[in-house]
Amino acid sequence: MIRSVLTLALTAGMSIAGAASAHFQLVYTPDPLIAEAGDVPVKLIFWHPFENGHVMDMGQPREFYAIHRGEKIDLMQSLSPVTFNGASNAAAAFDGSVPVKRSGDYVLVVVPEPYLEPSEDIYIQQIAKSYLNRNEVPTDWTEPQGLATEIVPLMKPTNxxxxxxxxxxxxxxxxxxxxxxxxxxxxxxxxxxxxxxPQAPGVQPMRGGAVVAIADDRGYFTFGIPRAGYWGFAALGTGPETAFEGKELSQDAVIWIRAWDME
Ligand SMILES: [Cu+2]
Known part of the structure; x- marks a missing residue:
């Protein structure tokens, strides 16, 4: 349940068990590389997928859309509530669908309703991006999406x-x-x-707690990707909104990328 290892760990009364876990807003589909046109199913889950841990209840998202060739495709009407049954608890999540027609990138964006984290008495809002690509044609992935806070990839995030x-x-x-x-x-x-x-996890987190990087003086960070799969990066509390309903708000920027083994 840790928010900021540098600023909160010493003051928040967090449990030992929660100290290693990081909240992550998922925008998930099993394979981001799309060959055939059609509707791509996506799940929105607020979860701890590294440790296969606690799932948090999502409220109705404020926004859910795709950007394709610079144009916005609203996806709110595609959402339907589901219950995601984590290893230790069940929580409210959403199924959505992305109509993929032309070739190119589809940047998926979710702006969730802030979540009240009871162990810290603060709200968390993770504005999250993930990427689909059809037919290897690059169209949108290099662009910022004008979000309150976001992580812009400098490596093609689907490959x-x-x-x-x-x-x-x-x-x-x-x-x-x-x-x-x-x-x-x-x-x-x-x-x-x-x-x-969840499917059976292939690995578990290390004993050392959250994996953390610090951006340089221009906001850049680099991380070595040790294995294939989905990797998430969450910049904590970088958004401009700092309060919600009278409590502290951590407005975070999440990006998901997909790494592959060479065949
Ligand atoms: Cu947590």
Whole structure:
């Protein structure tokens, strides 16, 4: 349940068991590389997928859309509530659908309703992006999407080589965030789309707690990607909104990338 290892760990009364876990807003589909046109199913889950841990209840998202060739495709009408049955609890999540027709990138964006984290008495809002690509045609992935806070990828996020590196730049209102704190998450457990439950995780987190990177004075960070799969990066509290309903708000920027083994 940790928010900021540098600023909160010493003051918040968090449990030992929660100290290693990082909240991550998922925008998940099993394979982001799309060959055939059609509707791509997506799950929105607020979860701890590295440790296959606690699932948090999502409210109705404020926004859910795709950007394709610079144009916005609203996806709110595609959402339907589901229950995601995590290993330790069940929580409210959403199924959505992305109409993929032409070739190119589809940047998926969710702006969730802030979530009240009871262990810290603060709200968390993770504005999250993930990417689909059809037919290897690059169209949108290099662009910032004008979000309150976001991570802009400098590596094509759907095709990262396992064993290489990923570089991103943290922005808030389009400006770099020097020294941003970024939590790194491996999606050790991936959702089973039909069962609304995790598949068996391939690995577990290390004993050392959250994996953390710090951005440089221009908001850039780089992380070595040690294995294939989905990797998430969450810049904590980088958004401009700092309060919601009378409590502290951590407005975070999440990006998901997919790494692959060479065949
Ligand atoms: Cu947590």
């Amino acid at each position: 990262v080589i396992a064993g290489s590196t990923f570089t991103g730049q943290v922005l808030a209102n389009g400006q770099p965030v020097p020294g941003a704190e970024i939590e790194v998450e491996f999606m050790a457990a991936e959702p089973d789309m039909a069962a609304n439950a």
